[in-house]
Amino acid sequence: MTPAENAQLALLLEVAGTPKPGNVDRERDLPDLRFEHFLAGAVGAGAGLRAAASGAPVGEAFERAVAGMSQQEGDNTQFGTLLLVVPLVRAASEGEVTPEGASAVVEATTVADAADFYRAFEHVDVLVDDPPEDGPDLDVRRGADAVPAVEERGLTLSDVMALSADRDGVAREWTGGFARTFDAAGRLAELEGPLSDRAARVFLELLAEEPDTLVATAHDRTTAERVRERAAAALDGEEDTAALADDLVERGVNPGTTADVVAAALFVALERGEVTV
Amino acid sequence: MTPAENAQLALLLEVAGTPKPGNVDRERDLPDLRFEHFLAGAVGAGAGLRAAASGAPVGEAFERAVAGMSQQEGDNTQFGTLLLVVPLVRAASEGEVTPEGASAVVEATTVADAADFYRAFEHVDVLVDDPPEDGPDLDVRRGADAVPAVEERGLTLSDVMALSADRDGVAREWTGGFARTFDAAGRLAELEGPLSDRAARVFLELLAEEPDTLVATAHDRTTAERVRERAAAALDGEEDTAALADDLVERGVNPGTTADVVAAALFVALERGEVTV
Numbered sequence: 001m002t003p004a005e006n007a008q009l010a011l012l013l014e015v016a017g018t019p020k021p022g023n024v025d026r027e028r029d030l031p032d033l034r035f036e037h038f039l040a041g042a043v044g045a046g047a048g049l050r051a052a053a054s055g056a057p058v059g060e061a062f063e064r065a066v067a068g069m070s071q072q073e074g075d076n077t078q079f080g081t082l083l084l085v086v087p088l089v090r091a092a093s094e095g096e097v098t099p100e101g102a103s104a105v106v107e108a109t110t111v112a113d114a115a116d117f118y119r120a121f122e123h124v125d126v127l128v129d130d131p132p133e134d135g136p137d138l139d140v141r142r143g144a145d146a147v148p149a150v151e152e153r154g155l156t157l158s159d160v161m162a163l164s165a166d167r168d169g170v171a172r173e174w175t176g177g178f179a180r181t182f183d184a185a186g187r188l189a190e191l192e193g194p195l196s197d198r199a200a201r202v203f204l205e206l207l208a209e210e211p212d213t214l215v216a217t218a219h220d221r222t223t224a225e226r227v228r229e230r231a232a233a234a235l236d237g238e239e240d241t242a243a244l245a246d247d248l249v250e251r252g253v254n255p256g257t258t259a260d261v262v263a264a265a266l267f268v269a270l271e272r273g274e275v276t277v
Numbered sequence: 278m279t280p281a282e283n284a285q286l287a288l289l290l291e292v293a294g295t296p297k298p299g300n301v302d303r304e305r306d307l308p309d310l311r312f313e314h315f316l317a318g319a320v321g322a323g324a325g326l327r328a329a330a331s332g333a334p335v336g337e338a339f340e341r342a343v344a345g346m347s348q349q350e351g352d353n354t355q356f357g358t359l360l361l362v363v364p365l366v367r368a369a370s371e372g373e374v375t376p377e378g379a380s381a382v383v384e385a386t387t388v389a390d391a392a393d394f395y396r397a398f399e400h401v402d403v404l405v406d407d408p409p410e411d412g413p414d415l416d417v418r419r420g421a422d423a424v425p426a427v428e429e430r431g432l433t434l435s436d437v438m439a440l441s442a443d444r445d446g447v448a449r450e451w452t453g454g455f456a457r458t459f460d461a462a463g464r465l466a467e468l469e470g471p472l473s474d475r476a477a478r479v480f481l482e483l484l485a486e487e488p489d490t491l492v493a494t495a496h497d498r499t500t501a502e503r504v505r506e507r508a509a510a511a512l513d514g515e516e517d518t519a520a521l522a523d524d525l526v527e528r529g530v531n532p533g534t535t536a537d538v539v540a541a542a543l544f545v546a547l548e549r550g551e552v553t554v
Binding site: 039195 | 319
């Protein structure tokens with residue numbers, strides 16, 4: 001498969017993995033965000049992913065992928081996932097996908113990429129934390145309205161990511177060589193069985209390892225830490241994973257950032273040929 | 278969404294619908310054919326579907342879609358579905374998708390389309406019935422080896438379909454103006470709720486209406502008729518649909534042709550804007 005196809009498949013395998021505590025999976029819908037919205041999101045993202053593989057600038061490809069993803073009624077399905085996957089697809093299109101290659105893509109991003117990143121927020125409601133205190137004009141929720149401020153400050157997309165790396169797990173991957181993504185890809189390759197089952201297992205492992213930043217944003221740090229502890233208990237067999245999944249879904253606690261990393265890891269492992277379907 | 282995207286989404290929504298007695302669905306895998314194989318099949322078919330939408334000959338687009346679909350380890354996932362969907366995508370690309378438009382695409386097929394259809398069998402093992410008694414050289418299982426016979430007889434793809442329309446539900450759609458497909462699309466639009474749930478319901482209705490020809494080929498007519506009766510009983514509430522689904526999966530009775538028609542109907546309904554996700 002091509003890098004764009006592996007990326008699309010990664011999005012689909014991620015959502016198919018079950019049980020994946022707190023998130024939509026093959027067996028669980030949220031009230032207004034259903035499995036089929038993720039299917040449509042993955043289909044719609046295709047053109048943007050192909051653009052990334054063909055050498056389009058990262059920001060442009062990302063904005064296009066998000067626009068395509070948003071052609072369904074569940075609103076945001078894979079915004080964070082695409083933010084991780086698009087630079088990886090771009091890296092793959094330039095050679096084997098490696099932490100170094102991915103970091104090189106990140107470092108090469110421009111102010112125009114940052115502007116397109118902001119424009120992507122026009123397509124979909126994304127839950128994000130407040131902007132840094134010294135940069136209210138850089139609030140991503142302003143969408144295209146923030147572009148003049150981005151341009152005036154001369155911020156590249158890499159710079160923008162660095163602004164929120166302390167509280168957003170996706171941004172942290174951008175600034176940290178996609179460390180968790182590549183580690184998780186290695187785990188996917190080590191495990192056995194159907195790939196979507198491995199993805200669910202790796203999701204749980206990542207969730208047990210670090211508090212999910214989307215949960216921290218949507219709720220608070222205590223909730224995110226509590227979810228981490230319960231995931232660790234599920235890994236140890238002290239809590240039933242399916243019951244944890246049902247409980248978190250019921251309470252509206254959705255560890256979306258962890259899912260984003262799993263999807264990106266699926267892409268890396270597929271692209272490197274370390275896993276197959 | 279574009280026609281090619283709607284087609285890809287139709288493939289995904291079809292397999293996501295549950296319970297869908299006898300087939301892989303969101304909640305059921307077969308031993309060697311899993312949900313994730315269908316996800317990969319839909320992703321891989323994308324390039325062929327885009328070719329169909331861009332005006333490539335039907336046979337060429339179909340062969341390309343099947344080649345792409347086959348890049349997974351579950352073998353045949355959506356061969357019959359693509360055989361229905363590709364001419365519909367082509368019809369959609371030439372205007373609104375209608376029975377007349379679809380029939381015009383069928384009637385315009387050539388000997389070269391037939392040759393590419395035979396070549397498509399090289400990519401994947403497809404369960405088919407024996408060839409007509411007067412045409413053993415036309416056995417599709419011969420793949421590309423049968424192309425000289427097809428060319429010598431001057432058979433178009435439409436002609437080839439007519440040869441098996443009496444015992445293959447997909448071929449019957451080709452020769453009969455896609456009647457069940459368009460009827461089923463209408464039903465999808467009438468029903469309410471998530472689209473993959475509607476797809477599962479329409480699957481059951483179609484299964485209760487006519488014996489599935491893949492079941493008749495894989496087993497026998499009596500089995501296909503018995504499945505039809507049990508589907509009718511499930512519709513009437515006399516049999517539990519989920520239990521029927523589990524039982525058929527366990528016995529390896531897979532009504533694949535009915536699933537093909539549902540997928541094609543999903544494409545039609547999506548493309549006409551009669552349903553949304």
